[in-house]
Amino acid sequence: NAGVTQTPKFRILKIGQSMTLQCTQDMNHNYMYWYRQDPGMGLKLIYYSVGAGITDKGEVPNGYNVSRSTTEDFPLRLELAAPSQTSVYFCASSYPGGYGYTFGSGTRLTVV
């Protein structure tokens, strides 16, 4: 059981560059989420999806985009990287109602 798989695990970007953080789950969960965790802080929700073709903004969506073309995949796109986006990014998935909430191992992103 792979659960939630995130790639890459680490990445350094230059200001203004773009990248996509990949997230795949194999549990047939309807719901998927992207969170960011700044140093010494809790996780904040960036975007979430309740099913293929449906996405919605979380608390901190500025500077990010998402898409959900399949149940399994939920990529997060950074178009113009800024130092404020230096953070650890966690992808998660769940069934409706909070059952089976599962996190990936995280992507540590540094923007310089």
Add this chain to the structure above:
Amino acid sequence: AQKVTQAQTEISVVEKEDVTLDCVYETRDTTYYLFWYKQPPSGELVFLIRRNSFDEQNEISGRYSWNFQKSTSSFNFTITASQVVDSAVYFCALKETSGSRLTFGEGTQLTVNP
């Protein structure tokens, strides 16, 4: 709006001491779920417990126990006979039944010294 407060930023104890991590939450929903996660130095999030708001029974799992009190909107976590391996950041989180998001507290850094 939902909110989770973990007032203890850092706690330091000596091995074998008992330690309680506090969690206070705010929600307008009558049904919700509460969670505790452990984040060891390696960085991953380890699920510890999920509690339904209908179930106010306290729970014990080995050295871990949870005290859920709806009257005070608290969901505290106690580690009995702490060990060095318990050193981690612990997060309390809330999910309202009416919503999709998990709202996290700021976390409590627990350090258990030998």
